[in-house]
Amino acid sequence: MDTPLTQSTADTRQLHDLLAAVARQDARAFHLLYQSTSSKLFSFALRILHKRELAEEVLQESYVNIWNSAASYQSSLAAPMTWMTTIVRNRAFDLLRRLDHTVEIDGDDFDMHVLQAMEGETVSPARHLELSQDAHALASCMARLENAHRQAMALAFFHDLSHSEVAQQLRLPVGTVKTWIRRGLDKLRLCLNRREA
Structure with a gap:
């Protein structure tokens, strides 16, 4: 039976392999990456934005970003999940800034x-x-x-x-x-x- 550390290491390795395949524009790998990570990333976005609709929008934009930027991912700088979480966080904060600069209708x-x-x-x-x-x-x-x-x-x-x-x-x-x-x-x-x- 795997210990949490071994399981985590295996997950990290799998995500790294999927990101490498996504960098080669492998759509099936992207689908698997989405299935493996979307629920966690959605929960993270929801904690920042507090609204499902906004979290869904940020998640969609983040995965587009992941698809387009996978080739720039460097495992020496961050674990795959950390890298993707950073993308979601940045997108969420960008959206909050955009909403904050709009005219408020009372x-x-x-x-x-x-x-x-x-x-x-x-x-x-x-x-x-x-x-x-x-x-x-x-x-x-x-x-x-x-x-x-x-x-x-x-x-x-x-x-x-x-x-x-x-x-x-x-x-x-x-x-x-x-x-x-x-x-x-x-x-x-x-x-x-x-x-x-």
Whole structure:
């Protein structure tokens, strides 16, 4: 029976061999490397980011980086898992920095912005009350969304930015922005339907 040290050494050797194969663009080795390490690296990313969606995004970006950088891995400098963990950590911190530099949309102030966007120049008192109720319902549902989704939607719909402009503002890939907006709209629709019911 292997001792933990022997097992760890065997694992390290196996990961080293897989990384060497990935450096030669071996897709099967990359798949095996992913299977062997993704759960640990995902848990590590989740501890930093606290949100599954962000951790999944960082994990995906990290494995792209691992695929592209495997040839630069040097076993004399770090164990394979240490090297990959460093890539995940750097990606996670990069994402945190990007999110930290975005405009924060405060849910408490959101009803005022929504109301202003919905109001015309001539609004009757009855219509004003109806709009105000709609605005509060919308603001309440928006406040329940994840902060990243709320920011993306606010920039797209209340600041009239395109998906690519939102992506530029948030320093994120366009695909991520589209996904966040789509998910945010789905959650918003569900929330508003529940309130009406």
